[in-house]
Amino acid sequence: MIRRLSTSPTLQQNIDHRQTNTKVTSTRKMIENNQDVGSWAEAVEKETLSHETNEDGIKEEVGFAEENGIRYKVVTQFKVIKKKVPRVVADRKKWKKFGMCTGEPPGPQVATTYVAEEVEMQFTRNRAGEQILDVQEDKQVAKASNREHCRHCKGNDHWSTHCPYKQMYQLDEEVEQVDPEKDRGAGLGLRGDGRQIDRRSDENTCRVTNLPQEMEENELRDIFSRIGRVIRVFIARDKVTNLPKGFAFVTYESREDATRAIAKLNGTRAYHMILKVEWTQMGFLSILRKQKAREKEMRVLILGLDNGGKTTIMKKFLGEDLNQIEPTLGFDIKTVEFKGYVLNLWDVGGQKSLRSYWRNYFEQTDALIWVVDSGDKERLMQCKEELHKLLVEERLAGATLLVLANKHDLPSALDVHAISKLLDLDSIKTHHWRIFSCCAINGEHLLDSIEWLTDDVGSRVFTLE
Numbered sequence: 001m002i003r004r005l006s007t008s009p010t011l012q013q014n015i016d017h018r019q020t021n022t023k024v025t026s027t028r029k030m031i032e033n034n035q036d037v038g039s040w041a042e043a044v045e046k047e048t049l050s051h052e053t054n055e056d057g058i059k060e061e062v063g064f065a066e067e068n069g070i071r072y073k074v075v076t077q078f079k080v081i082k083k084k085v086p087r088v089v090a091d092r093k094k095w096k097k098f099g100m101c102t103g104e105p106p107g108p109q110v111a112t113t114y115v116a117e118e119v120e121m122q123f124t125r126n127r128a129g130e131q132i133l134d135v136q137e138d139k140q141v142a143k144a145s146n147r148e149h150c151r152h153c154k155g156n157d158h159w160s161t162h163c164p165y166k167q168m169y170q171l172d173e174e175v176e177q178v179d180p181e182k183d184r185g186a187g188l189g190l191r192g193d194g195r196q197i198d199r200r201s202d203e204n205t206c207r208v209t210n211l212p213q214e215m216e217e218n219e220l221r222d223i224f225s226r227i228g229r230v231i232r233v234f235i236a237r238d239k240v241t242n243l244p245k246g247f248a249f250v251t252y253e254s255r256e257d258a259t260r261a262i263a264k265l266n267g268t269r270a271y272h273m274i275l276k277v278e279w280t281q282m283g284f285l286s287i288l289r290k291q292k293a294r295e296k297e298m299r300v301l302i303l304g305l306d307n308g309g310k311t312t313i314m315k316k317f318l319g320e321d322l323n324q325i326e327p328t329l330g331f332d333i334k335t336v337e338f339k340g341y342v343l344n345l346w347d348v349g350g351q352k353s354l355r356s357y358w359r360n361y362f363e364q365t366d367a368l369i370w371v372v373d374s375g376d377k378e379r380l381m382q383c384k385e386e387l388h389k390l391l392v393e394e395r396l397a398g399a400t401l402l403v404l405a406n407k408h409d410l411p412s413a414l415d416v417h418a419i420s421k422l423l424d425l426d427s428i429k430t431h432h433w434r435i436f437s438c439c440a441i442n443g444e445h446l447l448d449s450i451e452w453l454t455d456d457v458g459s460r461v462f463t464l465e
């Protein structure tokens with residue numbers, strides 16, 4: 001009789017390549033044997049000798065075990081894989097063993113070491129980690145949509161590094177990073193009375209080109225302040241050398257002042273240069289809107305507690321097989337055309353440990369689909385709390401909210417009114433929202449709900465052109 005005790009998938013680590021190490025995974029079989037030890041011990045000895053590592057890298061070791069008076073022959077199969085790990089990791093193998101393993105040879109031993117679970121490492125999002133994740137993200141996006149996906153303009157036909165709009169997006173980011181101290185109040189984006197103004201507003205902003213290298217912000221501010229109240233001056237500088245790039249943006253409190261500045265200051269002399277002052281070209285938001293309007297592209301984020309049915313909903317919507325669904329440990333993105341729009345659907349894992357990563361997906365979200373398991377009454381309070389936490393997120397402000405009360409087919413499922421009440425949806429005033437009950441398994445109400453979502457986003461975002 002053969003009983004399988006465990007299988008052990010590969011232990012995965014994110015590693016850099018420095019030193020060769022050997023990693024062992026094992027499949028353990030216990031073979032019950034009622035014959036006397038002497039008779040099969042000999043066979044075991046032969047087996048041990050004959051079981052060298054074979055061509056596939058499989059190695060077998062044989063041992064004995066006794067349980068409830070029954071003796072077992074234990075055959076352990078190893079898959080020997082050579083893997084490069086950092087030196088410190090390799091060095092660990094040489095550490096002296098202690099406790100009950102004192103004196104044992106280095107490396108994993110069958111009797112005491114049991115690698116049972118696949119471990120995926122999630123790095124802290126420091127700057128370097130962020131870059132790693134961004135690259136992974138880009139790759140996953142490209143893989144999923146079979147097209148390249150740009151982080152700046154969200155275009156699907158090029159990488160972020162080759163984005164034709166990259167400079168403009170970066171510029172906007174730089175504008176966002178104006179040092180408040182340096183700008184002494186004006187640059188804070190505050191009016192005299194302390195009210196916040198829209199720092200990205202292009203309306204009152206002039207673009208100044210042919211700027212002499214010598215010109216400092218104070219000097220530029222002085223020149224433009226002669227016309228009217230300047231609330232922000234930004235000289236573009238090279239990130240590495242910090243040298244001026246030859247252009248700047250000046251934002252006035254009123255559009256009238258900006259108009260006068262263009263009329264009066266365009267063509268005037270500053271040092272050896274003739275200044276060019278004109279209306280700023282498209283800023284970040286306007287580029288984005290135009291870009292989106294042209295492509296009719298929407299970014300839809302699918303969130304909710306784990307096991308709610310997010311992945312099932314996405315797969316059903318895309319007409320994919322529902323038999324292969326597993327809990328989502330990272331995210332998945334799919335691009336699909338629906339009613340004349342290109343929907344980028346982001347399905348992000350809902351397990352508690354993953355929820356802190358949700359915020360990494362908020363940027364430029366047009367719609368949020370919040371998936372609820374209608375049968376999971378115990379977790380509806382948690383579900384409500386998580387949803388309301390999202391609704392105060394600045395980066396989700398204005399996003400259309402579609403609540404899907406999923407698993408409607410379950411006999412224990414609460415109806416849509418009860419769920420709406422328990423989630424306190426009526427209190428939501430900051431987002432357009434609608435709740436639908438649905439069943440991801442048979443697709444009931446899925447199309448209606450996503451049609452409502454696209455119509456709602458469409459009427460908000462694409463009416464600009």
Ligand SMILES: Nc1nc2c(ncn2[C@@H]2O[C@H](COP(=O)(O)OP(=O)(O)OP(=O)(O)O)[C@@H](O)[C@H]2O)c(=O)[nH]1
Nearest residue numbers: 306307308309310311312327328350407439440441
């Ligand atoms: N009865 C029923 N079961 C469903 C429905 N939708 C999803 N399920 C089941 O619910 C389980 C979880 O579905 P998933 O799609 O993996 O859930 P998820 O929200 O993506 O979960 P995470 O990825 O862990 O966040 C699966 O077993 C699905 O088959 C539904 O409408 N009815």
Ligand SMILES: [Mg+2]
Nearest residue numbers: 310311327328
């Ligand atoms: Mg999932």
